[in-house]
Amino acid sequence: MSDHTPLYIQNSLTREKERFAPLNAPYVGMYVCGPTVYSNVHLGNVRTFLTFDIVYRHLIFLGYQVRYVRNITDVGHLTGDSDDGEDKIGKKARLENLEPMEIVQKYTNDFHDVMRIFNIKSPSIEPSATGHIVEQIEMIKQIIARGYGYESNGSVYFNVRKFSEDFPYGQLSGRKIDDLLNNTRVLDGQDEKNDPLDFALWKKADVSHLMKWPSPWSEGFPGWHLECSVMSTKYLGNAFDIHGGGMDLKFPHHECEIAQNAGATGEGNSVKYWMHGNMLTVNGRKMAKSEGNGFTPEELISGSHPLLERGYSAMTVRFFMLQGHYASTLDFSNAALQAAEKGLERLMKSLETLKKLPATSDKDNAAAKIDELSNRCATAMGDDFNTPILISVLFDAVKLINKVQDGQLAISKTQKDALQSMIDGYVFDVLGLEVEGVAKTEESDETGPLLDLLVNLRSEAKSNQDWSTADAIRNALSELGVTIKDGKEGSTWDRE
RNA sequence: GGUCCGAUGGCCGAGUGGCUAGGCUCAGCUCUGCAAAAGCUGCUACAGCGGUUCGAAUCCGCUUCGGACCUCCA
Numbered sequence: 038m039s040d041h042t043p044l045y046i047q048n049s050l051t052r053e054k055e056r057f058a059p060l061n062a063p064y065v066g067m068y069v070c071g072p073t074v075y076s077n078v079h080l081g082n083v084r085t086f087l088t089f090d091i092v093y094r095h096l097i098f099l100g101y102q103v104r105y106v107r108n109i110t111d112v113g114h115l116t117g118d119s120d121d122g123e124d125k126i127g128k129k130a131r132l133e134n135l136e137p138m139e140i141v142q143k144y145t146n147d148f149h150d151v152m153r154i155f156n157i158k159s160p161s162i163e164p165s166a167t168g169h170i171v172e173q174i175e176m177i178k179q180i181i182a183r184g185y186g187y188e189s190n191g192s193v194y195f196n197v198r199k200f201s202e203d204f205p206y207g208q209l210s211g212r213k214i215d216d217l218l219n220n221t222r223v224l225d226g227q228d229e230k231n232d233p234l235d236f237a238l239w240k241k242a243d244v245s246h247l248m249k250w251p252s253p254w255s256e257g258f259p260g261w262h263l264e265c266s267v268m269s270t271k272y273l274g275n276a277f278d279i280h281g282g283g284m285d286l287k288f289p290h291h292e293c294e295i296a297q298n299a300g301a302t303g304e305g306n307s308v309k310y311w312m313h314g315n316m317l318t319v320n321g322r323k324m325a326k327s328e329g330n331g332f333t334p335e336e337l338i339s340g341s342h343p344l345l346e347r348g349y350s351a352m353t354v355r356f357f358m359l360q361g362h363y364a365s366t367l368d369f370s371n372a373a374l375q376a377a378e379k380g381l382e383r384l385m386k387s388l389e390t391l392k393k394l395p396a397t398s399d400k401d402n403a404a405a406k407i408d409e410l411s412n413r414c415a416t417a418m419g420d421d422f423n424t425p426i427l428i429s430v431l432f433d434a435v436k437l438i439n440k441v442q443d444g445q446l447a448i449s450k451t452q453k454d455a456l457q458s459m460i461d462g463y464v465f466d467v468l469g470l471e472v473e474g475v476a477k478t479e480e481s482d483e484t485g486p487l488l489d490l491l492v493n494l495r496s497e498a499k500s501n502q503d504w505s506t507a508d509a510i511r512n513a514l515s516e517l518g519v520t521i522k523d524g525k526e527g528s529t530w531d532r533e
Numbered sequence: 534g535g536u537c538c539g540a541u542g543g544c545c546g547a548g549u550g551g552c553u554a555g556g557c558u559c560a561g562c563u564c565u566g567c568a569a570a571a572g573c574u575g576c577u578a579c580a581g582c583g584g585u586u587c588g589a590a591u592c593c594g595c596u597u598c599g600g601a602c603c604u605c606c607a
Binding site for chain 1: 535536537538543545546548554555556557558564565566567570571572599600601604605
């Protein structure tokens with residue numbers, strides 16, 4: 038690991054790009070805030086999980102042993118920050134006439150399906166909030182014991198003001214206690230709190246509330262921020278390397294998490310590198326369910342959403358997202374998707390070309406270039422996971438492959454293998470792109486010889502200058518989705 | 534209202550004190566029976582106005598526009 042190109046990570050906590058050094062190399066602990074499973078995930082959610090999929094993949098690529106924890110939020114949190122707010126999962130359960138845990142299961146399954154479609158790797162541990170109620174109650178006890186929590190009418194709140202006297206609060210999100218106080222909105226049902234800044238550790242449930250558990254304070258449910266504090270430290274230790282999530286979780290969620298962990302242990306911030314992925318926008322606005330501009334992966338692939346001119350494959354979308362840096366907002370548009378689709382197609386075609394590329398042993402003028410390309414790939418990923426730069430280098434590799442194919446450059450067997458392993462590493466392992474239409478490829482194993490036969494017949498017709506037969510074959514195959522490519526070395530075919 | 538971020542060529546998107554990614558589109562050329570594919574070439578941009586500097590798209594200030602967070606949110 039130490040002999041690799043160094044890895045730099047933009048740390049949200051310090052606002053600096055820092056050289057990555059794990060607490061206990063070669064082990065790396067990474068926690069990412071997962072989805073709340075009360076409805077289908079939309080594409081904006083996918084972007085965040087894709088961002089950390091790249092982080093996970095690249096760390097593995099560099100040789101680290103990563104424990105990746107990504108939670109499932111399945112406790113019904115409130116729809117608003119008031120006592121009369123309904124819990125989201127309970128609400129959905131009533132609407133769909135299902136048990137709350139049925140809702141949780143249904144949307145967890147959906148989430149997993151989506152992750153699979155986008156080739157996003159499963160985490161090492163995927164803990165659920167409802168499976169850690171006991172631990173959450175324990176942490177509340179610790180927080181109370183240290184004087185940072187108080188009970189009020191069966192609920193327990195975190196005393197932000199008291200905490201901020203002993204520890205920095207608001208460091209991650211760049212907020213100051215006094216500013217927060219001046220700008221806190223007046224919300225209903227906050228009279229239980231001593232201070233509007235305080236947040237819930239435990240909420241007493243009312244009679245209609247479906248998801249509730251016994252506790253020393255009341256029958257109720259844990260506060261939203263608590264589960265991540267508990268599950269991250271339970272599986273990764275009090276101090277761990279990377280904590281990730283969407284930008285919109287920075288405040289209050291992650292700020293509260295830091296406070297809870299510090300408040301429970303008496304030690305400061307336990308996370309070395311905080312990372313935040315930026316939002317996916319549509320027409321310049323954040324994709325969100327409440328905006329009505331969110332679409333699900335199913336709608337995307339089928340093209341059934343009004344915002345979509347047509348359907349796009351999951352890999353096209355994955356590639357599209359990776360052409361932008363994770364820390365920048367990315368605007369979703371049909372034109373951009375179509376551009377990405379063509380680019381990805383060109384990239385993948387050249388990888389097919391590479392496999393069949395003739396290696397020459399006599400002259401080899403590609404060697405230096407392949408070395409350079411490989412270094413540029415490593416540098417790009419080492420610079421805060423800069424996938425757009427990486428992709429630009431890969432397109433330079435495409436150019437090189439095509440030039441060899443075109444006879445403008447020669448490549449030795451050794452260099453060809455080096456190029457192949459670079460491609461395998463960065464395109465498939467790190468970027469996680471995969472060849473689409475695998476089923477078709479398998480099928481082509483049977484029809485392949487037939488197509489070869491037709492192409493040969495056409496070549497014969499061509500050599501007889503029988504253009505009408507040649508064109509008839511080409512047109513007929515074209516209608517079946519098979520493209521004939523005439524090259525210097527004869528004709529080949531390619532399936533759409 | 535507070536805090537923070539952004540504005541890049543026809544489009545999408547990197548980058549960054551001097552040598553100006555990449556993709557898509559468009560035009561021309563090479564190859565080709567024609568076409569497709571591929572290759573080559575061209576299209577030189579950094580919101581506006583000031584300032585710092587030998588030099589700024591990159592640093593500083595102001596202006597305009599857009600966005601995020603401050604409430605559940607990836």
